[in-house]
Amino acid sequence: MTMLVAVGATASATERPSPTFAADVLPALKAFCVDCHNAKLSEGKTRLDNLDPDLVKGPDAERWHHALNMINLGKMPPKDAEKVPEAQLVRMIDWIQAELAKAIKARQTTSRNVIRRLTRQQYTNTLQELLGLSINFG
Numbered sequence: 001m002t003m004l005v006a007v008g009a010t011a012s013a014t015e016r017p018s019p020t021f022a023a024d025v026l027p028a029l030k031a032f033c034v035d036c037h038n039a040k041l042s043e044g045k046t047r048l049d050n051l052d053p054d055l056v057k058g059p060d061a062e063r064w065h066h067a068l069n070m071i072n073l074g075k076m077p078p079k080d081a082e083k084v085p086e087a088q089l090v091r092m093i094d095w096i097q098a099e100l101a102k103a104i105k106a107r108q109t110t111s112r113n114v115i116r117r118l119t120r121q122q123y124t125n126t127l128q129e130l131l132g133l134s135i136n137f138g
Helices: 002-014 021-033 061-072 086-110 120-131
Strands: none
Touching: 021 086, 061 086
16 A cells, blocks of 8 residues: 555656746747747738737637647648757647637636527518518417
8 A cells, every 4th residue: 555655656746747838838939939920020920929828818819729720730830940849849739728728618608698589570570581481480
């Protein structure tokens, strides 16, 4: 029983903490992305120098998602550009995916769409407009 506790402690001690924007993403963006995706030179009409790291409350979740798609499709970084070290790229991808998941969850819980029922008159008007018939459907 003592061995199990020791093995569990060793396994958790070797796990790396979750990636963070300041430690993992920002340095990679500055080193490998911002040279081509900034205010002066906006390759692919994409700026990465002004991305808001708060994907839940900030306005840039779609831009982060686009950046993640470009990385996953192998379009970024370009073949002629300096390659991001694999470990750094994985941490950056992990952070973006985790933050996108948080943003999706936050938006699902805060913006529930309520489907309203049509009145008989609204139902009749809708079907008359769609079908071009003057029949009372209600």
